[in-house]
Amino acid sequence: MEEIFSRSVDFLGSGRYASEQKRRLREICYCKVCIQDGYHSYFHEMPWLSMCPFHNVKLEKVFGEHKPSIAESRIAALELLLSESCMSWPHCQDHFPLVESDVAISIAAWVARARAAAASMSLGEVWCLGEDDSGGGVSLSQSLGQLRVLEVMPDLIEPLFIKQRGKWDLEVLEFPMYVKLELSRLKRLNIKFGDLYEFYKEVTSHAPKKPVFVERANHFVDVLRARHGSCTCRWALVPDPWEYKWAEVDPGSHFGWRSLCPFQIAIEELNVMRKMPEESTITRKKIENRILLSLVSRQMLDANLISYTKDAKVSAGGYLTIDESVARACIWRPQSPLTDLLNTAAEWEVDVTFDALKAWLDDIEHGAQPFNQDRPKYSLRLRETSSGMSLVKWTASPGDQQAS
Structure with missing residues (x-):
């Protein structure tokens, strides 16, 4: 051989x-x-x-x-x-x-x-959306789709590759040097961008004036609710003795108050994006541990990224008390050099999340099983460049095509 x-x-x-x-x-x-x-x-x-x-x-x-x-x-x-x-x-x-x-x-x-x-x-990549999530890296379809955007594939070899799911579009937004310098300063203070980003969303989503990413999430929730209408879903996430599992149900049937259809799952994910835990019915990984948030908020305060409200409950050591809400007690300083970057990242995250949820719901309506998801990974990436920072967004469009 x-x-x-x-x-x-x-x-x-x-x-x-x-x-x-x-x-x-x-x-x-x-x-x-x-x-x-x-x-x-x-x-x-x-x-x-x-x-x-x-x-x-x-x-x-x-x-x-x-x-x-x-x-x-x-x-x-x-x-x-x-x-x-x-x-x-x-x-x-x-x-x-x-x-x-x-x-x-x-x-x-x-x-x-x-x-x-x-x-x-x-x-120079410093952060990817979902880098701390479990479940492995990008799928083969996503990898091929993005690679062929970065480097055009010759017509000669196109038919030999596996089919990829849809097409990919690349958008890059550049941020100036002062953003890079500010992130370098925070890095010296042991503040990671991922922690900063999650904290920023937690604090600003509850501000009196809602940021654009919350308004976008609200809009997409309304879109899904209008599309859903009266539930005729044939799948539901039902409670098992130890966990939830997907089960086929009769369309239009009432399958229990603890069970959720795919549309309810999608709306729940957007509720988490717009930080509305009162509407959430499933526990998801997010920064909600108040002890951790108290420590993080002190880091942000020392870095001059936030201020405390006048009535914030603060311990003698300068930390928020355990019964205090970070969202209520903290105010983001809008003059921070990172505000535009964080705003854009949050808006883009809502967009790519909705796109992925919509594609998932479309697949289910066309007969796919809800647990066979091919969710995009690392759709947002932040990298250092010689002139500053670069925020990268990958957007998938539906449909099958040759991986060409």
């Missing part, structure tokens, strides 16, 4: 633009024409290819039997394939096209360029 090309034909080094998604451990993808000639390529093992770059035929799959190790299982499965398919096995045919394959060369070259473009785009 001869394996051609090396594992350098991958997206390692692309930062968070690379997908961690791989083929199943005992799954082997192969080209039936290559196998007949006694060849197997690393290209066939790449999860982002669906066609053989040498013969333009769809890749087949086989699963190795359980062996003491994954390597033994894969080797045994390949040997069986080759012995059954290649007439000259264990010898290879000598007419197999290697260097002459313009398609294979083009794939390798595009992967290298896309990898370099993603590495450049990741340079």
